[in-house]
Amino acid sequence: MKEVTIYTDGACSGNPGPGGWAAVLLYGDVTKEISGGEAVTTNNKMELTAAVEALKILKEPCRVNLHSDSAYLINCFKEKWYVGWEKNGWVNSKKEPVANKELWQELLRLYRTHDVHWVKVKGHAGVHWNERCDELARAAMPK
Template sequence: MIELFTDGAASGNPGPGGYGVILRSGPHYKEISDGFRLTTNNRMELLAVCIGLEAIKKPGQNVTIYSDSKYVIDAIDKKWVFGWVKKGFEGKKNKDLWLRLLNSYRLHHIKLVWVKGHAGHPENERCDQLAVQASKGSNLKIDSVFEMENKKSSLI
């Protein structure tokens, strides 16, 4: 059984952002984080889950994902994202990350658990620290899909 804790953050929304991930299985523990120069909170929440699932080396694992993002949890639990796929994500944002998440999601047996953010949940608090710290880094990556989509919309 693998536990995956995730959080995303963006200052300004859009603005500098980051994600934090904790993977835990028995005695194994791993933290992952990274920051981006311009992104949104929802993109970082999604990317955190993507990165966490992609870090799992063997398919078919039992994975419990803990997230404080209703956007992520509800879209999957309530099966909205599967309807969005059928409709080509018409009118929906973050298609690239949803498709990326679904590629990894389908490889495992997933249970989703929503946790209240900033409520003292130790792993959620740590993921938040990782995400915020990453968003303030000096070597921020480019969220190219987000920046290209915003460049297009500002030209219209």
């Protein structure tokens, strides 16, 4: 399996408000940057979209180290929240519908295609590729 490193980030001006997402994919000597935005969205939706879009680019199953500063994203996988959500019909522990269900379902499909290792990084702490993702996500926010 190819080994790919991915950094992702989401940004939002207001919550909800205009938002952007970005990812940087690193494979050998190749660096690929992707980003996009939505006029009305949430920060969590942008964080998830960044991960989904990055994993969707991979053309074959890969070993992935996915770095994010989103506790929402990382904790879902590290603490296996999705297991309960799937078992309970996409209802969370508060008996409410899981927010961003479609994005989580797509992310789980991609997660199960690849061998993903989730890495939490501290945001705005000088981690080069995390900072680059933040720049790209902010630049992708609709004006």
